[in-house]
Amino acid sequence: MLPTLVIFPVLVACVLIASGALKLPQRSRTLQSFAAFGVPAALRKPWTAVALPIGEIILGAALLLLSGPAYLVAASLSTLLMAAYLTVVARSVAKRQAVDCNCFGALSTEPVSQITIWRNAGLTVAALLATVIPGMALGVPTQLALFSLGDWMWLVAIAITALLGIIASLVKTPAPTAASTAGAVSSGQDFELVEQGPDLISDxxxxxxxxxxxxxxxGDGSPELLYNLVVIPRKTTILIFARVGCGSCGPVLSQIGDWSRRMGDDAQIIVATSSSRASIKKSYPSALPSTYFGAKAVTEYFEAEATPAALLLAADGTIASAPEYGSEVITERVEQLLASFDAQRQAQPQG
Known part of the structure; x- marks a missing residue:
């Protein structure tokens, strides 16, 4: 066995320890990720949001410190865990769901993507090699003790390359989704920057x-033009793309009724969905009054490539932002708008 192959258990161990340590303070996000990935309800409990990161830390430490049969058990469990992560991420990407995996806590806030799949596939292979390569059961400390200077140089170079690849996958931001079509909003504002004027939209x-x-x-089967839905009532509109069966859409759809009530006459929410009226009525009845169906053409025009997604439309019939993705981001944006409305009301003279 080449001594530098010890990089496989070391890499997997470091990733597990980092993932657990960064995930531990983010327990609420971990539970949201469980729901978005379709984890059974019996496992979506506060204790599991603590047990998972602690288990990752323990498993990583075991890979670094144990030897013999105990090491092989830890390596096998690591392989199964990485394979499970790869499976749920690949399934989510295949369904075009904008899920925040919370893989590395606050460092990973972008929805899972093909990059996440490749990263998890690489870690799964590394964990498997750490299990099956002959001599790995000697344990990491014993193997490091046998290193020559050349072995250490190779190990450091490989470790730096692997860590840079993981860091790059975490900080990489997705390209704008609506920049190349007639409906592109390259000149529009970001959703989070819209905060001025009676319509909350400037320029x-x-x-x-x-x-x-x-x-x-x-809902009654009548065709409606999106332009008319915005311009006739002359309201700032949050257009949300969501569907039943999308785990990360649930937290958004469940709040539509409350958001609409709090907006009052200041703005409106339009939910565009490919789901049926019956499924919306059954699963999210409070969202039904704001929901419109047959969303394929609207979805394609705005290039809403995953659900949930949201963008802002101005009361004058113009497009005020590009789509943004993920339940946490959408919730934050809506709350920002609601806070802006509240501030405007408080600033108005009292009659």
């Missing part, structure tokens, strides 16, 4: 207009 001359032919279907 309308720089924005593209909502097309006049984008059609949705109301």
């Amino acid at each position: 309308p001359s720089a924005r593209d207009m909502i097309p006049h032919n984008l059609e949705l279907v109301s």
Whole structure:
């Protein structure tokens, strides 16, 4: 066995320890990720949000410190855990769900993607090699004690390369999704920056207009033009793309009724979905009054590549932001708008 192959258990151990340590303070996000990934309800408990990161830390430490049969058990469990992570991430990406995996706590806030799949696949292979390569059961301390200077140089070089790859996968941000079509909003503002004016939107001359032919279907089966839904009531509109069966859509759809109530006459929410009216009524009845169906054309125009997604439409019929993804991001943006409305109301003279 080449001594530098010890990089496999060392890499997996370091990733597990880092993942557990960074995930431990983020227990609420871990539970949200469980729900988004479709983890059975029996396992979506506060204790599991603590047990998982602690288990990762213990497993990582075991890979670094144990030898013999105990090491092989730890390596096998690591392989199974990495394979499980790979499976749920691949399934989520295949379903085009914008799920925040909370893999590395606050360092990983972007939805899972193909990059996440490749990263998890690499870690799964590393864990498997750490299990099956002859001589690995000697344990990491024994193998390191046999290292020559050249072995140490190779180990450091490989470790740095692997860590840089993992860091790059964490900090990489997705390219804007609506920058290349006629509906692109490259000149529009980011959702989080919209905070001025009676419509909460500034510089309308720089924005593209909502097309006049984008059609949705109301709950009673009537066709409705998206442009008319925004312009006729003259309201700032949060357009949300969500569907039943998307785990990360649940926290958004369950709040639609409350958000609409708190907005009052200041703004409105329109939910565009590919789900059926019956499924929305059964699972999220409070969202039904704000929901429109047959969302394929609208989804394709705005290039909402995953669910949940949300963007802002101005009361004058212009597009005020590009889509943003994930239940936490959408919740934060809506709460920002609600806070802006509250501030405006408080600033108005009392009659």
